[in-house]
């Protein structure tokens with residue numbers, strides 16, 4: 001489903017941006033736009049993109065507030081750990 005009509009981004013594009021992030025995980029719409037090589041135009045999609053990002057990050061989104069390595073700016077943590085955390 002297209003979630004950003006200005007940039008023609010689908011929900012799959014957003015999830016893939018989170019799942020395949022090489023460096024820092026995108027945590028907000030601006031970072032997602034950056035990962036996907038575009039930028040906000042009208043901004044109507046920001047809330048939807050944020051919801052998709054939060055769902056994709058799952059438990060990690062909550063854990064980061066409790067001190068997981070991502071909240072300290074340590075980006076070397078393997079992405080598998082993020083998804084293992086999300087599955088826990």
Ligand code: FES
Pocket residue numbers: 003004005006007039040041042043044045046
């Ligand atoms: S719908 Fe995404 S920037 Fe306009």
